[in-house]
Amino acid sequence: MKKTLLGLTTAAILSFSMAVQAAPIKLKFSHVVAENTPKGQMAIEFKKLVAERLKGKVEVEIYPNGQLFGDNKVLEALLLGDVQLASPSLSKFKKYTKKLQVFDLPFLFDDMAAAERFQSSDAGQALLKSVEKKGLIGLGYMHNGMKQMSASKPLHVPADAKGLKFRIMSSDVLSAQFKAVGATPLKKPYSEVFTLLQTKAIDGQENTWSNIHSKKFYEVQDNITSSDHGLLDYMVVTSAEFWNGLDADVRTELKKALDEAVVLGNKVAAEKSMSDKQAIIDSKRTNVIELSKEERQKWKDAMKPVWKEFEDIVGKDLLAAAIAANKE
Ligand code: SIN
Numbered sequence: 001m002k003k004t005l006l007g008l009t010t011a012a013i014l015s016f017s018m019a020v021q022a023a024p025i026k027l028k029f030s031h032v033v034a035e036n037t038p039k040g041q042m043a044i045e046f047k048k049l050v051a052e053r054l055k056g057k058v059e060v061e062i063y064p065n066g067q068l069f070g071d072n073k074v075l076e077a078l079l080l081g082d083v084q085l086a087s088p089s090l091s092k093f094k095k096y097t098k099k100l101q102v103f104d105l106p107f108l109f110d111d112m113a114a115a116e117r118f119q120s121s122d123a124g125q126a127l128l129k130s131v132e133k134k135g136l137i138g139l140g141y142m143h144n145g146m147k148q149m150s151a152s153k154p155l156h157v158p159a160d161a162k163g164l165k166f167r168i169m170s171s172d173v174l175s176a177q178f179k180a181v182g183a184t185p186l187k188k189p190y191s192e193v194f195t196l197l198q199t200k201a202i203d204g205q206e207n208t209w210s211n212i213h214s215k216k217f218y219e220v221q222d223n224i225t226s227s228d229h230g231l232l233d234y235m236v237v238t239s240a241e242f243w244n245g246l247d248a249d250v251r252t253e254l255k256k257a258l259d260e261a262v263v264l265g266n267k268v269a270a271e272k273s274m275s276d277k278q279a280i281i282d283s284k285r286t287n288v289i290e291l292s293k294e295e296r297q298k299w300k301d302a303m304k305p306v307w308k309e310f311e312d313i314v315g316k317d318l319l320a321a322a323i324a325a326n327k328e
Contacts (some may be wrong), residue, residue: 023244024059027254030074032066032190034214038144038272039087039234040064040263049257055185057250060085064189072170078239079135087142087234091169097130102314102322106230106303108297110326112143112270115231118325123318137243137269137314138234139258143266144208145273146228150197150221151204154287158182158294158302164203169195174206177230177305181299197221208232210269213276218286226277229299236262263306 004192010242015115029046033039063069069077074086075096087181090103102108107113110259118124119141128138151164162182168174170187186202192209195203197220205217211232212218243251291299311319 002269024054024056025250027058027085028063028068028083028152029060029061029064030066030083031070031087032074033064034210035064036267037214038265039142039216040088041268042261043141045264046257046261049260050254050323053177053253053257054250058254070189072189075136075237078170078237078242079237081242082241085236085238087236089144089169089234090141090235091171091174093131093235094170094172096134096136097127098313099127099130099315100235100312101171101173102127102318103231103233104177105307105310105314106169106173106177107204107300108307108322109231111228112145114326115233117328118322119233121321121325125319127318130231131237132240135240136203137240139238139255140235140262142234142262143188143269144210144232145236145269147206147208147232148212148224149204149206149227149229150212150217150224150286152200152222153203154289155204155225155227156225156289157298161204165201167196167202167205167243173306173310174230176263176309177303179319180306184245191227191229193217194220196308206230208273209276210272210279213272213280218280218283219233219256219285223287223289224280225291227296227299 014033027044031039031043035041035044040186043062043064046061050060051057068083071088071092074083074088078086090100109118128140131138151161153160155161158181165184165186166178167188168178168185175187177184186194193205194215194217197205197217204221207217212224218224223235247255280286307319
């Protein structure tokens, strides 16, 4: 009896441990935007590819709209192992590296092609490693697009922004950018922006067309200036502990799936920067302002001194490499 009991126990332990070994790795992907955005679509594509290629080995769970963590908390959550993948805006890495602030400099990139060239360059690729000392691994960049400014009053020239309160992401460069035009910047989580605008606790914000559209900011802002004054892109990140703990073949497949999902996300970003702008215009809920060449130049002149303020922080060489990316 004793022997049988012991035998059963051993068998039970064995089958339990086999079940534990066979359980797929759960990969939680947390982000703050809606599913019908470039990042939301990228996450869905990634989950689909992983389900096809790593069935039974890895299972992706997506938590959009900041359901699990806001962007200011998600990097800590990665390090604690509460999530395994995130792709915060490059403006949200200040606690982990100052170098990425180069991406926030106003009017730095002439267009998305220039941003892409810089990200693919040696200098841009080296920046992915700038978070490694803090236990994070930058797996790649992803585009959202150029930012626009929205406000309760029409913004044609920098003087129009004077005295207004603008929500910004948690970046000191963005803070300096709004101070340069006499406005008051307020660092607030993305999840609070709609309510802050609706209740008029703030006067304006800056964001991409897809974020303004998907989160309905245009319904609570009377004016949007098509300014293309800055970049909102992402870094896809994981923790070194999680990533290095994976089997090499799983890691290779995950990276491949991610790269392919990012290609799709970038395509969605390029399409949405036009279609979401048009949808906002067509809604007639807000006044979309196109700047003249002279007006845009005035914004540039007012905001560009911020480069000097941050050149030692981001590094002169890095800044020069980013500027150089504007020329093919
Ligand atoms: C995002 O696109 O991930 C959010 C951007 C923001 O916080 O404004």
